[in-house]
Amino acid sequence: MDLDSPWDDTAAPSISRDIEWTKISNEFTNVGYREGITAGKESALQEGFDDGFAGVGVPLGREIGALRGRAAALLAFVQSPLCVVEGREALLAEARAIASALANVRFTDVVPRDLEAEAHAREHLADDEHGVDENEELKEKRKMEGLEDMLAQLTAGAPSAGMGDKPRPTMEDVRALEDRLKALSARLGLPVERS
Amino acid sequence: MSQDFDLETLVHLEQTLYDSGYQEGFAHGRIHGLIEGRALGREKGFELWEELAFYETFALTWKTIYTSLGREEDKTRKAHHIRHLLDLISQFPQVNPSASDSELDILKLSRQIQSRYRALCSTLGLKPSNIRASEADTLDAAQTNVEPVWKIENDQTMF
Numbered sequence: 003m004d005l006d007s008p009w010d011d012t013a014a015p016s017i018s019r020d021i022e023w024t025k026i027s028n029e030f031t032n033v034g035y036r037e038g039i040t041a042g043k044e045s046a047l048q049e050g051f052d053d054g055f056a057g058v059g060v061p062l063g064r065e066i067g068a069l070r071g072r073a074a075a076l077l078a079f080v081q082s083p084l085c086v087v088e089g090r091e092a093l094l095a096e097a098r099a100i101a102s103a104l105a106n107v108r109f110t111d112v113v114p115r116d117l118e119a120e121a122h123a124r125e126h127l128a129d130d131e132h133g134v135d136e137n138e139e140l141k142e143k144r145k146m147e148g149l150e151d152m153l154a155q156l157t158a159g160a161p162s163a164g165m166g167d168k169p170r171p172t173m174e175d176v177r178a179l180e181d182r183l184k185a186l187s188a189r190l191g192l193p194v195e196r197s
Numbered sequence: 198m199s200q201d202f203d204l205e206t207l208v209h210l211e212q213t214l215y216d217s218g219y220q221e222g223f224a225h226g227r228i229h230g231l232i233e234g235r236a237l238g239r240e241k242g243f244e245l246w247e248e249l250a251f252y253e254t255f256a257l258t259w260k261t262i263y264t265s266l267g268r269e270e271d272k273t274r275k276a277h278h279i280r281h282l283l284d285l286i287s288q289f290p291q292v293n294p295s296a297s298d299s300e301l302d303i304l305k306l307s308r309q310i311q312s313r314y315r316a317l318c319s320t321l322g323l324k325p326s327n328i329r330a331s332e333a334d335t336l337d338a339a340q341t342n343v344e345p346v347w348k349i350e351n352d353q354t355m356f
Contacts (some may be wrong), residue, residue, distance in 0.1 A: 059242020
C-alpha cells in the first residue's frame with residue numbers, strides 16, 4: 003500500500019486528508035518560495051555589487067595597481083639613460099624581479115574571504131542542496147586561471163616559467179614586494195611616495 | 198462554525214500559503230543576490246582601479262623622478278600629459294554611480310585616460326603596458342549595447 007498517494011481508498015480518511023492537505027499546502031508554498039527566491043535575489047544583486055565594488059574591489063585594485071605602476075615606472079627609469087646611479091645592473095635586476103612578481107599577483111590571491119558567502123555555502127552543503135551560485139563570467143575567468151596554472155607547470159623548466167608548482171602569492175608577499183619597492187626607490191635617490 | 202468564515206478562509210488560503218513561501222524565498226534569495234553581486238562587484242572594482250591606479254602612480258613616479266633630477270619640466274609635453282592624466286583619473290568614481298547622479302560618461306573617461314597614458318608613454322619613449330580592463334569593457338559595451346555604467350543585467354530595478 004502506498005501511503006504517499008492521496009487517492010489511496012484503503013487509507014484511513016483522516017490520513018488521506020492530512021496527506022492531501024500537506025501536498026496542496028506544499029505546492030502553494032513552493033510556488034511562492036520559487037518566485038520569492040528569484041525576486042529576492044534580483045532585489046539584492048545591485049546592492050551586493052555596489053558593496054563589493056566600493057568596499058573591497060576598488061581599494062584592493064588601487065593598492066595593487068599603485069605598486070605595479072610604481073614598479074613599471076622605476077623599471078623604465080633604471081633602463082633609461084637618465085639613471086646614472088652606481089650598481090645600475092643590480093638595481094635593474096631588482097626592478098625587473100619586483101615588476102614580474104607583482105604582475106603574477108591575481109585578484110583571487112589577495113581578495114579577503116567572503117565569510118558570509120562561505121557560511122551560507124556550508125549551510126547549503128549541510129542541507130544537501132546545490133551550492134551558492136557563481137557568476138558565469140567569474141566562473142570562466144577562474145577556469146582560465148586554472149589553465150594558466152597548468153601551462154605554467156608544464157613549462158616549469160623553461161627560464162621564463164612563472165610559478166611552476168610554487169604556491170600562489172599572498173598579501174604578505176605583496177607587502178614584502180612593497181618594501182622592496184621602497185628600498186629600490188631609496189637606492190635610486192627618490193623620495194618614497196604615499197602607498 | 199459559520200459557513201462564511203470557512204469560505205473566506207479557503208479563499209485566502211492559497212494566497213496565504215503562497216505569501217508565506219514567497220517571504221521565505223525572498224529572504225533566501227536576498228542572501229544569494231548579495232553574495233553573487235558582491236563577488237562580481239569586488240572583481241569589477243578591482244579590475245578597473247588596478248588599471249587606473251597603475252596609470253596614476255606611473256605618472257606620479259615619473260613626476261617625482263623628474264623633480265628629483267632637478268628637471269622641473271612644467272612646460273614640457275611630459276608634464277602636460279602627467280597633469281592631465283592625473284586630473285582625469287581624479288574624476289573617475291570609486292563607488293558605483295547611480296543613474297540619477299551619473300552624468301559621467303565612464304567609457305569616454307576611460308578612453309581619455311588610456312589615450313593620455315599612451316601619449317605620456319610616447320613622450321617618455323616607452324611602450325604602453327597594462328591597458329586591459331576598461332578596454333575590454335569598451336568592447337563588451339560596443340558588442341552588447343549595455344549602458345556604460347556598472348550595471349548588473351536582467352534587473353530593471355537597478356539604478
